[in-house]
Amino acid sequence: MPQPLSRRSVLALGAAGLATLAAPARAQDFAPGLLYAVGQKFDKSFNEGAFTGAERFKEATGIAYRDYLPASTAQFEQAVAALLRRGVTDLALIGYYYAAPLASLAPKHPAVRFTLVDAVVEAPNVQSVTFKEQEGAFLVGMLAAMASRTGTVGFIGALDIPLIRKFIAGFQQGARHARPDIGLLVNFVGTTPAAFNDPTTGAEVAKAQFQRGADVVFAGAGVSNFGIFAAAKDAGRFAIGVDSNQNHLYPGTILTSMLKRVDLAVERAFGEGRSGAWTPGSRALGLAERGVDYALDDNNRALVTPAMRDRLEEARAAIIQGHIRVRDAA
Structure with a gap:
């Protein structure tokens, strides 16, 4: 026969129920x-x-x-x-x-x-x-300009949309912050979302920028980046990855990657x-929330000199503190 609950047991069960509701x-x-x-x-x-x-x-x-x-x-x-x-x-x-x-x-x-x-x-x-893609793009734009020997860098986006324009805006501001006389090229892979998945055209756009003098290109084109990276390796130029750390894909060719912490x-x-x-x-x-950044690891450490890194870290701090205001495309 079940035994009646004591007052202590009732109180304990009540507390447990409240805890369950709050959990x-x-x-x-x-x-x-x-x-x-x-x-x-x-x-x-x-x-x-x-x-x-x-x-x-x-x-x-x-x-x-x-x-x-x-x-x-x-x-x-x-x-x-x-x-x-x-x-x-x-x-x-x-x-x-x-x-x-x-x-x-x-x-x-x-x-x-x-x-x-x-x-x-x-x-x-x-x-x-x-x-705040423009903040991460600012840093890799600085690095692109500092690494360039020809004085011309490029950006290759998937297509011309407001989101991609934020990358372009930050990249241009960062490059000019590091080197006011830098030349800048901007091109797109296509005009529809399919442009994010077209490595063949991405490679052709990259080759065209190399022919125009760019020796560092920032690839913001999804899977199309694979074609851009391959073209950069073949031409002996640098590329910059995006979203995830892509440095390992072509060590020695990918200067860095702009991290977007999805x-x-x-x-x-x-x-x-x-x-x-x-x-x-x-x-x-953005940078303050660690939502964007640049990638530095064993695959690209030899490409980024201590002096370059010092300038990047100074800029990071200035952006977070509000001393450098990075405009987006708007």
């Missing part, structure tokens, strides 16, 4: 998901950064995530529906081109927490994470969703 959502109440940008999952760049952040979260918490790699932007609703059918409660979306469709879709799923990386959508269940954005979104700290709204990550 973060349990793993079974939380299911993170990741919708990659169109392209390759292991692109050594944007998508792989998102993957790294999700994997780091999984390793730290033991909570698995669901993911989806679309073949085109037209698959957005199909991809989201597939992830939600799998029980996703917190969905990180990687790519500026998801902004418009997410603005229409988010109100239909008010219980889902969406985190959009690289664009802004205002909705009560959307958190938008953008980056991994931190994804890891933080999942962590906040799990703990109950996730909130809608917008946040922009």
Whole structure:
């Protein structure tokens, strides 16, 4: 026969119940998901950064995530529906081109927490994470100018959109900060998002810039960067990577990489969703937030002299302290 509970037992059970209510959502109440940008999952760049952040979260918490790699932007609703059918409660979306469709879709799923990386959508269940790309680009622009022997550097973007213009603006300001007389070239791989996945054209654009005198090119073109890097190696010129640390792809050719910490954005979104700290709204990550940076490792350390690094660190501090104001494209 069950024994009646003592007053002490009742109090203990009540306290335990209150603790449960106050605790973060349990793993079974939380299911993170990741919708990659169109392209390759292991692109050594944007998508792989998102993957790294999700994997780091999984390793730290033991909570698995669901993911989806679309073949085109037209698959957005199909991809989201597939992830939600799998029980996703917190969905990180990687790519500026998801902004418009997410603005229409988010109100239909008010219980889902969406985190959009690289664009802004205002909705009560959307958190938008953008980056101050111009600040990171300023530093690699300085390095490009300091490393150039011809006095001309170039930028190769995927296509001409406001996001890419932020990279260009920072790169130009940084290059001229280090060397006011530097020559600057700007070209694009294409005119549609497919330009992020066209290494052949990327290589041709790079060759054209080399023929015009550029000896350092900043590649901001996704998977198209692979063609730019190969062209730089063949021509004996320098290239600069983007988003993830791409120095290891062509040691001795890649001068540095401008880091854009998509991994931190994804890891933080999942962590906040799990703990109950996730909130809608917008946040922009720059040098002060360690959201952007330049990469220095064994693959490029010999290319970046102590004097160059000192100037870069001085500029970093000045930007964070507000003594150097880096304009974006606007």
